[in-house]
Amino acid sequence: MNDRVAVSIEPGEPRRVRPPRRVNDVAVNLAHGSGGRAMRDLIEDVFVSAFDNPTLAALEDQAVFALADLAARGDRLAFTTDSYVVDPLFFPGGDIGTLAVSGTVNDLAVCGATPLYLSCAVVIEEGLAVDVLRRVAASMQRIALEAGVAIVTGDTKVVERGCADKLFVNTAGIGVVRRDVSISARNARPGDVVIVNGFLGDHGAAILVARQQLALDADIKSDCCPLNGLIAAMLDVCPRIHCLRDATRGGVATVLNEFAQSSRVRIRLDETALPLREPVQGACEILGLDPLYLANEGKLVAVVPADAAQQVLTAMRAHPAGREAAVIGTVEACDEGAEEGLVVMQTTFGGQRIVDMLVGEQLPRIC
Amino acid sequence: MNDRVAVSIEPGEPRRVRPPRRVNDVAVNLAHGSGGRAMRDLIEDVFVSAFDNPTLAALEDQAVFALADLAARGDRLAFTTDSYVVDPLFFPGGDIGTLAVSGTVNDLAVCGATPLYLSCAVVIEEGLAVDVLRRVAASMQRIALEAGVAIVTGDTKVVERGCADKLFVNTAGIGVVRRDVSISARNARPGDVVIVNGFLGDHGAAILVARQQLALDADIKSDCCPLNGLIAAMLDVCPRIHCLRDATRGGVATVLNEFAQSSRVRIRLDETALPLREPVQGACEILGLDPLYLANEGKLVAVVPADAAQQVLTAMRAHPAGREAAVIGTVEACDEGAEEGLVVMQTTFGGQRIVDMLVGEQLPRIC
Numbered sequence: 151m152n153d154r155v156a157v158s159i160e161p162g163e164p165r166r167v168r169p170p171r172r173v174n175d176v177a178v179n180l181a182h183g184s185g186g187r188a189m190r191d192l193i194e195d196v197f198v199s200a201f202d203n204p205t206l207a208a209l210e211d212q213a214v215f216a217l218a219d220l221a222a223r224g225d226r227l228a229f230t231t232d233s234y235v236v237d238p239l240f241f242p243g244g245d246i247g248t249l250a251v252s253g254t255v256n257d258l259a260v261c262g263a264t265p266l267y268l269s270c271a272v273v274i275e276e277g278l279a280v281d282v283l284r285r286v287a288a289s290m291q292r293i294a295l296e297a298g299v300a301i302v303t304g305d306t307k308v309v310e311r312g313c314a315d316k317l318f319v320n321t322a323g324i325g326v327v328r329r330d331v332s333i334s335a336r337n338a339r340p341g342d343v344v345i346v347n348g349f350l351g352d353h354g355a356a357i358l359v360a361r362q363q364l365a366l367d368a369d370i371k372s373d374c375c376p377l378n379g380l381i382a383a384m385l386d387v388c389p390r391i392h393c394l395r396d397a398t399r400g401g402v403a404t405v406l407n408e409f410a411q412s413s414r415v416r417i418r419l420d421e422t423a424l425p426l427r428e429p430v431q432g433a434c435e436i437l438g439l440d441p442l443y444l445a446n447e448g449k450l451v452a453v454v455p456a457d458a459a460q461q462v463l464t465a466m467r468a469h470p471a472g473r474e475a476a477v478i479g480t481v482e483a484c485d486e487g488a489e490e491g492l493v494v495m496q497t498t499f500g501g502q503r504i505v506d507m508l509v510g511e512q513l514p515r516i517c
Numbered sequence: 518m519n520d521r522v523a524v525s526i527e528p529g530e531p532r533r534v535r536p537p538r539r540v541n542d543v544a545v546n547l548a549h550g551s552g553g554r555a556m557r558d559l560i561e562d563v564f565v566s567a568f569d570n571p572t573l574a575a576l577e578d579q580a581v582f583a584l585a586d587l588a589a590r591g592d593r594l595a596f597t598t599d600s601y602v603v604d605p606l607f608f609p610g611g612d613i614g615t616l617a618v619s620g621t622v623n624d625l626a627v628c629g630a631t632p633l634y635l636s637c638a639v640v641i642e643e644g645l646a647v648d649v650l651r652r653v654a655a656s657m658q659r660i661a662l663e664a665g666v667a668i669v670t671g672d673t674k675v676v677e678r679g680c681a682d683k684l685f686v687n688t689a690g691i692g693v694v695r696r697d698v699s700i701s702a703r704n705a706r707p708g709d710v711v712i713v714n715g716f717l718g719d720h721g722a723a724i725l726v727a728r729q730q731l732a733l734d735a736d737i738k739s740d741c742c743p744l745n746g747l748i749a750a751m752l753d754v755c756p757r758i759h760c761l762r763d764a765t766r767g768g769v770a771t772v773l774n775e776f777a778q779s780s781r782v783r784i785r786l787d788e789t790a791l792p793l794r795e796p797v798q799g800a801c802e803i804l805g806l807d808p809l810y811l812a813n814e815g816k817l818v819a820v821v822p823a824d825a826a827q828q829v830l831t832a833m834r835a836h837p838a839g840r841e842a843a844v845i846g847t848v849e850a851c852d853e854g855a856e857e858g859l860v861v862m863q864t865t866f867g868g869q870r871i872v873d874m875l876v877g878e879q880l881p882r883i884c
Contacts, residue, residue: 185766
């Protein structure tokens with residue numbers, strides 16, 4: 151008996167005994183995107199083996215689930231997509247794979263959804279090492295397990311050398327929104343409190359370090375992580391969270407501007423309350439960057455009713471992804487005739503300045 | 518009163534009166550992928566205005582739907598994704614936009630799902646003309662309307678010049694599977710009949726012509742189109758369709774090999790029955806290509822019980838996407854000890870040959 155060949159027999163549906171296909175090529179070539187045998191081998195070797203679930207392994211062109219199982223978790227379906235083009239592929243604290251799963255999980259979680267299923271579509275530049283793909287797939291699966299989601303359907307395209315930069319990953323995701331939750335950028339109300347779950351700008355700074363645009367010895371790592379566990383803990387103590395969004399490209403400043411504009415309120419930040427790591431702050435000063443605009447990949451901004459703020463903060467600080475949670479500002483009404491949708495910062499030196507939306511490009515290909 | 522400014526007031530939720538934002542740049546630059554104001558303007562100008570639905574227009578990071586509305590259409594959810602990297606972006610009979618919507622609609626429809634919602638994630642090369650994006654978005658919306666789906670969520674990334682080839686589009690899709698349907702590549706049974714809905718290889722040949730790899734005056738157009746209407750008509754007369762797949766990369770030959778292997782049967786094709794346009798056949802002969810492996814973007818392969826074949830054919834021929842539907846083969850049992858999963862073709866000259874899976878790359882970036 152050959153113990154290297156795993157055979158799984160489903161009742162009533164005997165499968166052919168076949169050793170798992172293995173890609174012998176060191177690098178991806180155009181045949182791996184052809185739709186033929188080479189593509190199937192690459193998918194089985196790299197993705198099916200890493201993501202390890204029967205829905206994907208069936209290699210149908212779509213994943214199918216019982217609606218009744220979804221309805222048991224809530225009353226609304228959430229659907230989102232993101233492409234990841236980060237450069238470099240690997241950076242301190244993560245890689246394009248950890249990013250692709252965390253980012254899409256977080257986009258589902260911030261509307262109050264329990265993330266359930268993800269897709270994975272890759273565009274590969276001819277010549278990419280197959281081992282790079284294997285590492286990225288392993289990262290994706292590690293975060294998927296941490297977040298409790300399954301990667302159930304996918305697509306593989308290969309383009310000629312010079313027609314893409316190594317690897318782009320798209321993940322779409324579906325989840326089910328909890329019954330008692332109603333979160334929207336339009337829900338901020340005067341008197342509400344603005345909370346973040348920890349240090350700002352770590353991801354943006356880590357990418358700068360990885361690109362060697364910044365010669366720093368400091369230990370700066372991306373904060374890339376799934377936030378659905380933290381958000382579930384917050385919603386458990388306060389289903390009435392008004393606004394919630396992860397602060398990725400454009401940073402916390404952009405999220406707050408979107409909340410202020412959509413809710414037609416003014417948001418006042420307290421500069422002394424912003425949680426910043428010393429090396430990130432230092433890097434920003436050297437480069438003339440504002441940490442409020444730096445990308446995060448494991449940070450959320452929440453707007454909650456003032457009477458629930460302490461409970462939410464306590465719940466957040468009890469979770470590994472929320473230990474440094476802090477109140478950073480408050481929501482105010484707009485005076486009659488005053489400009490709506492502004493974000494204003496009370497500075498360390500007692501002045502105040504307007505925190506506008508990001509204009510122009512701060513860092514390309516940050517995620 | 519300024520009649521160029523459209524104001525939509527929802528009951529109880531007055532919106533700010535704001536002229537629609539318009540991108541003034543001729544070409545996309547890195548700021549359009551920054552997460553800031555330039556990105557928002559591009560999204561509003563190009564995508565929100567083209568796709569024209571309130572879910573997308575809310576610009577939340579995810580689309581949300583009532584599960585009850587989905588459950589009214591069936592009992593299972595289908596979820597799929599595909600990236601499109603076709604070169605050139607525009608070709609006779611379609612473009613990357615028509616492809617991106619048709620392809621994902623078809624991947625949902627072939628499992629018996631009614632396609633409902635699509636995402637649209639673009640990776641844009643810096644320097645792409647904004648007007649090219651507008652044309653692609655318009656094509657996507659035209660096919661979405663034809664197929665009865667809405668594009669409800671999206672993502673925009675921009676990479677530096679030379680780091681992508683003009684434009685890649687990913688669409689993920691969700692649909693609901695009809696209650697009475699059970700389609701799988703494993704369901705082919707001896708005695709079943711193999712049907713296609715029309716001429717083979719048109720898309721692959723059209724891309725060759727568009728790349729000017731083939732100097733032909735012949736009028737060859739891509740067959741790119743959504744097949745969900747045709748498939749609904751087929752399922753109405755025969756909910757018991759055994760296997761169904763669209764024959765894209767790898768062509769009809771690859772789909773049949775997947776059916777034969779998954780169902781552990783042999784499939785016998787009749788070469789004289791293959792529907793081929795004269796110019797496509799001519800082009801294949803000149804270039805040494807086999808039309809059975811050429812990509813299609815509006816062709817399906819169905820395996821149906823013999824007693825339902827005539828009904829299915831009649832229903833197909835009554836639909837614009839199935840006028841040239843034809844029986845091209847039959848399913849046979851494997852003799853004891855014989856190799857499983859083979860596709861065999863009875864040739865025009867009375868011989869027979871094995872039609873294997875595509876090995877190697879026939880045409881890169883066909884979709």
